[in-house]
Amino acid sequence: MRRFRKILIANRGEIACRIIWTCKEMGISTVAVHSTADRDSLHVRFADEAVCIGGPTSSQSYLNIPSVIAAAEITNVDAIHPGYGFLAESSYFAEICEACNIKFIGPRPDVIRLMGDKVEARRAMKEAGVPILPGSPDPLKSEDEARALAREIGYPVIIKAAAGGGGRGMRIVRTEEEFGHAMQTAATEAAASFRSADLYVEKFVENPRHVEIQVLADEHGHCIHLGERDCSIQRRHQKIIEEAPSPALTPELRERMGATAVAACRRVGYSSAGTVEFLLDEDGQFYFMEMNTRIQVEHPVTEMITLADIVRNQILVAEGKPLWYKQEDVLFVGHSIECRINAEDPQTFAPSPGLITAYNAPGGPGVRLDTAAYPGYVVPPYYDSLIAKLVVHARTREVAIARMRRALEVMVVEGIKTTIPLHQGVMEDPYFRAGEYSTRFMEQFFERRKIQGGLAASGGA
């Protein structure tokens, strides 16, 4: 067991700030690394030290492992927090940290590697007794094998890239006639995106919800869960609104899904914070999708309803400390919703980097804002478009929605386009308000909007 004096944050933007806040609360010094494009970023300002590690593109800087490690060496840090994205799920990076005697704040490299391979992860989960969707246990060897399997599972099926994510290399196939073409396209996409054409096929669930369980595990075999997040509101497989608890879960189902996630983590020797993602069908059956071996963008909704600080727990268990609480000590209070404020066109989702000319952060009861934005900040075009996470908390879901509407109304971000008007539209949507939605929500939302005359009709930007 060690005590970290100084941590390097190998990330940028809101999550780098988020991690700095907790380090400050724990009395740990922080080192920010940044590209030349991020000299004026808040994480650079609020960290105790800052090192420029390269040019503006991610590959020159935030993905540049030698630069990050060299920055860690010259600042003599004890540990690196990778945040999400960039190097967060690189088992190679985690190994290098280990080799350099710098603690990687996350699970062991072999666990990252295992969970990063969809086929291997599926196998491990099956062995742990976690329900998985009927489908191929191994990468498909031929189209014939795939067809036979699809027939066995029953249509519709989905073809996925083994190394995939974010919707690339995915194809839904509803009839056998479509199969050949879909499989070829998926293989091409997979090869282009992930340098591996390996595919597998599984049952396609029609109106599923994306429900994920937040887990916390230490290096001594203790593991608990902090309940679920419902992340079904997605566009192009990117989450944009998340909430906790899920409107679809009963306490009994929550307990079952939580116990399943914990069992999965125990099985693979997981430590640190992690997320087990499930597909939940309309009958309350849930199936393992994947495990994210890092802090997630949407972790604040869980923090709001549990009062836990997930980053603090990551750091404590990385120091080798046992989890300080047991499953029965976990609180669940109220309801929380997060809206991702992206610098993009709310209708076309085209990125909208540039100068923030006017800015007002909402405050008051039950509002949390995680951001690195400020008036005068220039959103660079090189990185993802997330500029702020607006999170609300209230005793009930109804008040949480009202609060989010209010917070969106008084949040001012000018000079660039943002997703604020889109979120305002969703908060007014009767299906969202009723909690009746699946991962197809955004698609259906835009269809309804089109019928009603477009987003502009309800006050879009």
Next chain:
Amino acid sequence: MRRFRKILIANRGEIACRIIWTCKEMGISTVAVHSTADRDSLHVRFADEAVCIGGPTSSQSYLNIPSVIAAAEITNVDAIHPGYGFLAESSYFAEICEACNIKFIGPRPDVIRLMGDKVEARRAMKEAGVPILPGSPDPLKSEDEARALAREIGYPVIIKAAAGGGGRGMRIVRTEEEFGHAMQTAATEAAASFRSADLYVEKFVENPRHVEIQVLADEHGHCIHLGERDCSIQRRHQKIIEEAPSPALTPELRERMGATAVAACRRVGYSSAGTVEFLLDEDGQFYFMEMNTRIQVEHPVTEMITLADIVRNQILVAEGKPLWYKQEDVLFVGHSIECRINAEDPQTFAPSPGLITAYNAPGGPGVRLDTAAYPGYVVPPYYDSLIAKLVVHARTREVAIARMRRALEVMVVEGIKTTIPLHQGVMEDPYFRAGEYSTRFMEQFFERRKIQGGLAASGGA
């Protein structure tokens, strides 16, 4: 029972914004009133309508009853929320509202009048079985009577103005020799400050804590409490840091104080939100001080640990609705601290109005900011110096303190002096950190500081 469509907020600054937030969440339109000095204030911007009601001084505007009522008439509102200060505890104003068929959001005028008169309030509380400090039940008629009473109570005693508040017209007397002079001074101050020289005398408690109970009552006789706030950290009898729960209360004592406050409210037919202030001595004995018949500055700490929206409850009960929850439905989770960020010198407390040249609002986990400030805002010299309330919430008091330190560190308010460095000093103070403090804390804090070489030594501005 009615439903408010539109509410006028007869206040300014952070509390006006705070009330607007809740109105927006409830779908109620808002009217801001403002002085000529407050044209650029956020409450003017975020309200649906705004009316300039007079010149910069409070008496020309926010205390100008005909102007406020006329503004309510021309905007055709259903109700007026008075906030705190200004007209919030004017029974006369409440009566005029009633006469104009505008609902005053607060208790009935007669209850305001009763609780506004210290002697009458004391009598009513005594009748309700609320413990009060030994002392004169009526205004003192002569110095001789007062002396006799003081002898009966036993020194030290305190002489207070019947209509007083905020420390004016108060004198502590430790020996009989000091009595005559102290009484004359108190009478002079009372006459000057409150246009009434009426005084009373009571037992003086040596190292008391200021612990107050938040109550909620509807117009149908239901009354609950939301626990206590510890407001002992005061300078010159002005609260500057508040927390909930109090480090000094046991669950048993909390229950007794809460039940006492509820009994007191029931006795006087109280409705709306209110606060019963108690003096708590070192032996756990508590004594009624006064009741505040309005929303209080420090209400957010209670909102944080209960997830209640006190302003929402005020509005609902003013509409005639019954309280939606019972005492057993009240949640208590975690620990909350509020620091009042005032535009004043952190050492001398001299007001420091002026232009805010740079500003950064802290965010992230467990941080709430109630403010009307923004970069470029000019803090006018006409009103009180409170510019922001920084509130944190965490599972434990220890983490709450760490969080407050972090939030104070990343909060930037430049161009004017603020109390931020003072709060940073208190957060480092071993007595505060141990929860061992009384209303004499600030006095002792500055003494310790002086010994250590002044505030500057610990990073004061």
Next chain:
Amino acid sequence: MSANDQNQSQPHGGERGTGAAAAPQAEASGAGASERAPRHGRRRRGRTEQKPQQAPRRAESALNMDELRELTELFTAHGLTDFEFENADIRVRLSRNPAPAASGAQAVSAQALTPHDAVQSAASAAATSAGAEGAARAVGATTAAESTEEELHIITSPIVGTFYRSPAPTADAFVKVGSRVEHDTVVCIIEAMKLMNEVLAETTGTVAKVYVENGQPVEYGQPLFGVKK
């Protein structure tokens, strides 16, 4: 609430809100009241209106680069040759050699940095170029109106309330455009809390403008009349 009934009757004819409508409006102004779009004490604040004023401005710098940038751009856009600004905290001066002139709108004298005031200077521009009519139409604030309508003395509302031009719905207006006023001439009534408050001219001259319509709510400081000396 028991007071509900006793307050429903309005001295100025009918119930609150309808009394105004009942009052004669034909003579509400001598020069086209409807064009004036007078500013309401009750104003619905659209986004566009609110933004320029508040827009919590750039946090980090006293120099406020954004404002300077905007200022410089405005300066160029309007073809200015000289600009000075000063208040308790700040002093700014810009100038340009007038050599490559040709721009028409050089007369604007922007007097403030905030976008809010930019609205006002737009109004001043109108006032300067197009002459009298424009300014008060766009501008609500007393000060701007006073400074831009060179010749007119502005009578502003001393209180919040409802503006009436005549002592009774069927009576003649106290004053019209062209009326001569003395210091003690009653120019209108502002009703507040059921009280009829007479407003005196407190100047001498001839009424040149009526900014507010009969029965309209007015706020403190709102321009009511323009008087030519």
Next chain:
Amino acid sequence: MSANDQNQSQPHGGERGTGAAAAPQAEASGAGASERAPRHGRRRRGRTEQKPQQAPRRAESALNMDELRELTELFTAHGLTDFEFENADIRVRLSRNPAPAASGAQAVSAQALTPHDAVQSAASAAATSAGAEGAARAVGATTAAESTEEELHIITSPIVGTFYRSPAPTADAFVKVGSRVEHDTVVCIIEAMKLMNEVLAETTGTVAKVYVENGQPVEYGQPLFGVKK
């Protein structure tokens, strides 16, 4: 963690952090290294040091180099001839002779009142009057150095790491002030992840400045040498 031991030895003599101290420092610069206040890759961010480079600028430094630069660009872009700005902390005046002379040093005189800015204005003053020498000494940012030291080509660090002037602690420095360099001349080593990365001059000329001390951590883009063509 099992890797703890194997990484303790540093190729450049001893353990991390001490190797630097062991390396020869006497020849760190030909012209008084201590005066150059070279910028550290690992910088403990004192208020004064971090301001000029980092964004959300504290108002204490009401004006920094970036803003001055932007201001000057605005000034030129808009063809201004005069600019003044003043507040409680700072006063800035820019002016240009309207005669379109193509002079390079058109009298930027910034008079900053805060101690921090005093450094910068001292630098600008030096740059304007005395010319070359002064500026880059005080200013760490690459761009500033490039623009003010007219004649020098700046070799910057291509990676993050630790700067070594010689191949071994006891060896001679690769280059000193006065050394002639060609494109393929090795000027220093940057150690990162136990690897010694040779940095080539990639220009020709004579070394005029050494901005970094031996054994000092450097960040990406940090100026290492100034080369006179």
